[in-house]
Amino acid sequence: MFTNQTHLQHLLRPDQYTSEEQYRAELRHLFQPAWHPLAVKSDLARPGDFLTFDLLETPILVRNFGGELRAFLNVCPHRHSRLTDKPRGNTERLRCQYHGWEFNAEGRTGKIPDARAFRPWDRDNSCLRRFAVETCGDVVFVNLGENPVPLREWLGAVWEPWQDYGGDYRHAATWEKDFPCNWKIVLENSLESYHIPEVHPKTFKEYSAEENSWHELTDTFTSFRTVPPSDWPTRAGNWMVRRLGRPVENMYWHRVRHPHVTGASLDVMRIMQCVFPTGPATCRYRSLFFTLRGARRGPLAWATYRFLRPIATAVAKKVFDEDGRIYGGVQQGLVASPHRGVIGTREERIFHFQEYVTRGCRGPRELTVAADRA
Numbered sequence: 001m002f003t004n005q006t007h008l009q010h011l012l013r014p015d016q017y018t019s020e021e022q023y024r025a026e027l028r029h030l031f032q033p034a035w036h037p038l039a040v041k042s043d044l045a046r047p048g049d050f051l052t053f054d055l056l057e058t059p060i061l062v063r064n065f066g067g068e069l070r071a072f073l074n075v076c077p078h079r080h081s082r083l084t085d086k087p088r089g090n091t092e093r094l095r096c097q098y099h100g101w102e103f104n105a106e107g108r109t110g111k112i113p114d115a116r117a118f119r120p121w122d123r124d125n126s127c128l129r130r131f132a133v134e135t136c137g138d139v140v141f142v143n144l145g146e147n148p149v150p151l152r153e154w155l156g157a158v159w160e161p162w163q164d165y166g167g168d169y170r171h172a173a174t175w176e177k178d179f180p181c182n183w184k185i186v187l188e189n190s191l192e193s194y195h196i197p198e199v200h201p202k203t204f205k206e207y208s209a210e211e212n213s214w215h216e217l218t219d220t221f222t223s224f225r226t227v228p229p230s231d232w233p234t235r236a237g238n239w240m241v242r243r244l245g246r247p248v249e250n251m252y253w254h255r256v257r258h259p260h261v262t263g264a265s266l267d268v269m270r271i272m273q274c275v276f277p278t279g280p281a282t283c284r285y286r287s288l289f290f291t292l293r294g295a296r297r298g299p300l301a302w303a304t305y306r307f308l309r310p311i312a313t314a315v316a317k318k319v320f321d322e323d324g325r326i327y328g329g330v331q332q333g334l335v336a337s338p339h340r341g342v343i344g345t346r347e348e349r350i351f352h353f354q355e356y357v358t359r360g361c362r363g364p365r366e367l368t369v370a371a372d373r374a
């Protein structure tokens with residue numbers, strides 16, 4: 001059942017999906033304090049493995065130092081080069097690609113070619129800037145803030161359910177795609193099932209009835225839980241779930257930790273998705289996809305896992321691509337829109353998301369004023 005019985009105000013104005021000022025406020029107030037899921041532990045399994053990202057206008061490098069994951073600004077203190085331009089790799093030492101300065105696990109300089117040329121040594125300008133790294137299940141999160149709250153505290157209610165991203169579920173694929181739209185369009189699309197018959201007509205056909213749907217709505221997190229509609233291919237899936245030693249729950253859960261981290265779960269899969277603004281009207285959508293492996297071992301369980309993985313991955317990718325086709329049109333509509341918009345009861349999680357954005361960027365007083373006007 002939905003919480004609200006009447007339609008809700010579309011709190012965000014169209015210009016808040018296009019303006020530079022809003023984008024800057026969101027980067028500062030919503031994204032700077034947030035944790036960002038970027039990778040899985042197996043991406044960085046061996047000492048020396050590294051990944052680089054352009055995260056919220058900040059180039060970062062995450063690396064395995066003797067079994068411990070560390071994140072640094074991917075910028076050298078010598079003459080500002082990126083340490084590496086490679087998206088991923090493995091190196092014995094962390095060395096800048098330009099003049100070969102080396103850095104240890106603390107981000108301090110090690111070997112420097114022709115070090116005498118830098119006497120007296122400028123200690124204050126010799127360290128890499130470091131960022132916090134923590135994991136939830138197998139997912140590696142990074143925070144760009146100075147003194148972040150611990151990941152567990154930040155995730156709050158989703159910490160526990162997201163522990164099994166890893167565990168019984170094994171990483172199968174990572175997708176990343178840039179879209180010509182504001183990040184909130186992607187996030188809001190993930191918060192409602194209303195678009196299913198139009199956007200996914202062949203994949204799902206219908207959305208769940210209200211009596212089979214439950215929303216949980218809080219300040220920092222919302223969830224949607226439903227019994228999947230009968231046309232979803234559940235029978236073969238249920239057989240595989242039992243073969244892999246998991247109980248069949250036959251429940252779809254979608255959770256979001258505002259502003260931008262979502263987790264979707266079905267018995268056969270887990271998907272963690274995160275959308276990053278890359279400009280006022282552009283974003284990057286990153287998906288970490290896991291399929292059920294379960295605790296059971298032996299040839300039948302192995303064969304079931306190997307069979308399930310590509311099918312589940314293909315279905316999830318199809319849904320990802322179908323949603324991807326709508327975002328550009330929504331952005332173009334917003335640019336030209338004379339309307340104030342409206343949110344239906346099935347879309348009520350969007351209202352809570354917009355409240356979070358409004359509160360975070362403008363402060364509580366202006367939110368009250370906006371509510372009074374409604």
Ligand code: FES
Nearest residue numbers: 076078079096099
């Ligand atoms: S810029 Fe990195 S070593 Fe020179």
Ligand SMILES: [Fe+2]
Nearest residue numbers: 195199200323
């Ligand atoms: Fe969708």
